[in-house]
Amino acid sequence: MKYEQFRDSIAEYLQSHPQGVTWPELKDRLGLPQRTACYTWIYRMEEDVGLLRARSPKGMLWRVPTGKEMASRTPDRTNDARVLGGNLAPFPLPIRTRRMILRAPALSDVEGVRSALDDSEMSQYVPHRPYPYARQDAIDFVRVSRRKMRKGEFLNLVGVDRTSGELRVAVGVHSIDWRDLRGEIGYWVPRKLWGNGFATEAVVAVCKEVFRSLPIRRIEATVLAENIPSARVLTHAGFVKEGTQRQATLRGSSWRDVDLYGLLKDD
Numbered sequence: 001m002k003y004e005q006f007r008d009s010i011a012e013y014l015q016s017h018p019q020g021v022t023w024p025e026l027k028d029r030l031g032l033p034q035r036t037a038c039y040t041w042i043y044r045m046e047e048d049v050g051l052l053r054a055r056s057p058k059g060m061l062w063r064v065p066t067g068k069e070m071a072s073r074t075p076d077r078t079n080d081a082r083v084l085g086g087n088l089a090p091f092p093l094p095i096r097t098r099r100m101i102l103r104a105p106a107l108s109d110v111e112g113v114r115s116a117l118d119d120s121e122m123s124q125y126v127p128h129r130p131y132p133y134a135r136q137d138a139i140d141f142v143r144v145s146r147r148k149m150r151k152g153e154f155l156n157l158v159g160v161d162r163t164s165g166e167l168r169v170a171v172g173v174h175s176i177d178w179r180d181l182r183g184e185i186g187y188w189v190p191r192k193l194w195g196n197g198f199a200t201e202a203v204v205a206v207c208k209e210v211f212r213s214l215p216i217r218r219i220e221a222t223v224l225a226e227n228i229p230s231a232r233v234l235t236h237a238g239f240v241k242e243g244t245q246r247q248a249t250l251r252g253s254s255w256r257d258v259d260l261y262g263l264l265k266d267d
């Protein structure tokens with residue numbers, strides 16, 4: 001058995017056992033091999049997917065943290081600090097906004113991410129994501145986000161409600177070019193929450209923090225020309241429309257125009 005198989009089967013199993021499972025039970029139920037590596041792998045999952053370890057009368061329990069637990073953790077107790085590496089290491093997490101906490105995605109977000117992205121309308125605007133979108137896709141989103149943030153490749157955050165811990169927004173800065181000191185921002189909000197200002201709140205906070213703590217001096221965004229809500233988010237956050245890239249992307253069977261927006265540290 002490889003670590004990846006081990007991790008995915010445990011993550012999947014724990015999703016349907018929110019009360020938590022002890023290590024002997026886990027080994028039993030999943031028929032895990034008697035290998036020393038398995039002991040270290042389960043600890044590695046804390047960093048890899050945000051698995052939680054908690055003492056209980058039955059012994060050590062492994063479980064998916066609840067959204068509330070993730071929201072109430074203080075910065076020094078969360079493992080967010082360990083999630084960021086490479087050039088991203090100075091970026092402070094979590095970020096607190098008026099209504100949200102922006103932090104690294106964790107297993108507690110899997111259901112929120114799955115239900116938000118398993119939506120046909122959303123899938124037209126969020127490219128490079130499978131549709132239909134399954135629970136395993138959401139586990140991969142958490143895992144890949146955390147791995148790439150540890151390597152300093154990109155920033156992928158979720159914004160959750162400050163008290164309930166429910167998912168409100170996902171926002172990321174990708175394609176970071178450390179020579180030209182620029183990156184590209186992307187975001188989405190679960191459809192049932194559109195129009196409440198969550199995207200604007202998150203984009204404003206992330207851009208502010210990127211310019212404050214990283215050497216980045218330009219953030220870009222590319223938006224389908226007909227995506228008015230997204231353009232509104234950007235202009236509210238101070239971005240300037242810099243032009244239109246004609247027929248720059250293929251969506252379904254049609255070539256669509258894409259508007260380019262930019263925000264400078266000096267703006």
Ligand SMILES: CC(C)(COP(=O)(O)OP(=O)(O)OC[C@H]1O[C@@H](n2cnc3c(N)ncnc32)[C@H](O)[C@@H]1OP(=O)(O)O)[C@@H](O)C(=O)NCCC(=O)NCCS
Nearest residue numbers: 125187188189194195196197198199200223229230232233
């Ligand atoms: C774009 C998106 C992130 C906006 O999220 P949001 O939280 O609804 O945004 P906000 O509430 O901050 O609103 C931004 C503006 O869009 C407007 N808006 C929101 N939903 C709208 C809708 N369905 N139709 C028209 N305007 C809408 C709001 O009124 C607001 O403008 P205003 O303040 O001038 O009135 C969200 O619609 C979404 O997830 N879309 C799919 C993914 C996507 O397009 N991502 C961006 C890729 S570039």
